[in-house]
Amino acid sequence: MTSRLADVAQLRGAFVGGTSGAVSLAAHALGGGGMAPSQSAVVLLILACASVGAVVSSVDIRRSPALALVLMLAAGQAIGHTTLAIASDHQHGSVPSLPMLAAHIAAVGVCAAAIRGAERGYVVAASTVATLVAVLLRPWAPQPPSVTARTRYRAKVVLRQLLASGEGTRGPPAFV
Numbered sequence: 001m002t003s004r005l006a007d008v009a010q011l012r013g014a015f016v017g018g019t020s021g022a023v024s025l026a027a028h029a030l031g032g033g034g035m036a037p038s039q040s041a042v043v044l045l046i047l048a049c050a051s052v053g054a055v056v057s058s059v060d061i062r063r064s065p066a067l068a069l070v071l072m073l074a075a076g077q078a079i080g081h082t083t084l085a086i087a088s089d090h091q092h093g094s095v096p097s098l099p100m101l102a103a104h105i106a107a108v109g110v111c112a113a114a115i116r117g118a119e120r121g122y123v124v125a126a127s128t129v130a131t132l133v134a135v136l137l138r139p140w141a142p143q144p145p146s147v148t149a150r151t152r153y154r155a156k157v158v159l160r161q162l163l164a165s166g167e168g169t170r171g172p173p174a175f176v
Helices: 003-031 039-058 065-087 098-136 156-164
Strands: none
Touching (some): 003 039, 003 098, 065 098
16 A cells, blocks of 8 residues: 555544444443443453454455444454453343434444544545655755846947047137
C-alpha cells in the first residue's frame, strides 16, 4: 500500500475499533438496565476492540470498501458485545432480542457512513496540506525579469542645438 492508503487504513482501524467498543459498551449498559460493567470487563473490551482495530487496519479493502467496512463493523460489535457478555455478570439469551439487533444494525450503518466520510475528508485534507507544504517550502530562487529595460542616452537637445546653430564658430568677444 502507498503511504496515504496506509494512513487511511490506520485511521479506519482506529475508528472501527473505537466505535465497536463504544457501541458495545452503550448496548451493554442499556441492555443491562444501566449497570456499568466491571473494570476487568472494560479492560477485556479495550483489548478486544484494539485487536479488531489492528486487524482492520491491516486488511486491504480497495475492491468494495463499503461492504468490507460494514462487515468489519458488524464483526467488531459482535466481538465487543460477546466480550462484555462473557466478562460481566450480565447474561442474556443466546439469541439477541429484536430491538438489540436493530440497534446494532443501525449503529453499523451510521458508523460506516461516518467512517467513510472521515476517510474521504482525510484524503482531501492530506492532499491539500501536502500541496501547501510543497508550495511553501520549495526553495526560493529569484526569477530573472521577463522584460529587460534598455536605457539609451540620446542627447536630443544637443543634436538640435548643433543643427540649428549657424555655420561659423563663435569666437571670443572683440575688444574695442
